[in-house]
Amino acid sequence: MEPPGLVVHGAVAPFSTALRSLVNNPLYSDVRFVVGQERQEVFAHRCLLACRCNFFQRLLGSEMGPGVPSPVVLSTVPAEAFLAVLEFLYTNSAKLHRHSVGLCGCPVSFPPPLLGSVHTLPHTPASVERTCTSRERRVFCSQLCLEFVVKVLDVELVCEALQVAVTFGLGSLQERCVAFIEAHSQEALRTRGFLELSAPALLPLLRSDKLCVDEAELVLAARSWARVGAAVLERPVAEVAAPVVRELRLALLAPAELSALEEQNRREPLIPVEQIVEAWKCHALRRGDAARGALCRRRRGTLPREHHRFLDPPFK
Template identity: 30%
Template sequence: SVMACEMKKLLNNQMMSDVQFEIGPDRKLFYGHKCILAARCEIFKSMFVDQISKKETTSPLVLQEMKPDIFKYLLEYLYTNQIKLEKSSVNETIELLAIAMEFGIDDLRKVLQTFLIHLLSKDNVCKIFQTAHNLGLIQLKENCIKFLYSTIQNICDFSDLNAEMMEEIVSSDELEVNEMRLVEIIRSWAKSYSNKTDIPPHKFCKPISRHLRLGLLKPEEIAELEELNLKDNIIPAETFSLAWKMHALGPSGAGTVVIPRGKKHARKLPTSASRTSS
């Protein structure tokens, strides 16, 4: 719009500026206009009031934790009510989303959430899923879940997820994946997570691996996994015991129902692999 174009001329423009910002560890200088920023954002308004109360109206406001590029996007939206994100990376968009929420700019939060939904791919869905969970963004999380569950066979890197989120995935009835592939995913993720946290895999994998439905596998596949498990112990012994019991006694004899995964099989049942009847 014409208005947005005219307002953009004031963006980081020293002309008639009455506030300065020093952004990032190198304290890059930005110019702003208090009346615009205060009208658009309560956090900025509070900063300016605080400056007045401390009689520091000529001192630059220092935001060392924020990146200059992110701050520039923030100012662009506040001045023009528009933002061009085509050239921004997923990481930049996520950082800006967190800032929008921190600064209480809900309209920008909605724009960024929608943009991330359109950006979803097998390469970034885990990062966006974890972000949505961390920030409490239900709509974004639900879109990630839908995408992730249908494409999990083709996703190679789950390292952005923490243990809580990995358990949420592995416990789902709706995953379009077989159990052998799911074990591969858990094992690869566990190695990465262990390297990041310096915690041995067997100490955090039990709550995740207990959701595996090993009773769906052939006996030779279970035996193969059991042998592999001797190296890292990521699958609890009782999960293997239940699988062998099912093969020996059948589902009714084992007192357990194991539902194949996928939309055509999914039901509203408890998500534990060992759905024992009590």
């Protein structure tokens, strides 16, 4: 019996450089894309894309026959982002910028725009749309973008990244974003990204004990968030705020602050009346309501008030 051969490996860098030279290179290419609003022409190699990505395998496979348009038009995908995807598929690495991963306000470009917007591609056959599952999008995204996002996370980026994490079910990224906001709460609450969060993305923040911000500031931030949402959705502020305001810990406010909030609430309804009544109840009983203990618990950034000694122990 012939002994097994020994696998030897060549240098990685020259191999990667050689493959990178084929990215958007018309030499030997057999598939062409028209990408972005500028309709930039991008060349690629069908066999390489197909063996590296299930989506391309289904889109470009020979069994698709005439159903695959030539060129493949991807009008909603930014060219820079698409080229980053190709670079990763060809070389297993990519040089990314924020625009490449779609964290500059483009609602369809993260995860990688090609897969994040596949259901909107006007020329994608229905059979291909059905085969591109959300799991594939998450896996592809984690390969290409998550490490980059975590490394460049900052105050201006973090709320947009949190929204992406919640939308696409990226649990590890969501945890990183929440932890970052907990440590930089006041700055993050002042960003445009915070105002544009969806209710499901805002909820894990309002449920956190570790936010470094006082409850009075959090109430103001929630009102600003609801006003923006009301303007965009053309719905009442109270209706937009309903899914999240119950996480506000009104019992932490001093009586004078609670009275001022109650008066403002009459002018611009934001918080259900019964929620304010519950906060007053905590003051009257001089103890936290055991049934709603979390809403009487101080956060890391809660400023001390005289009545807090009657509530739960301070945050540790």
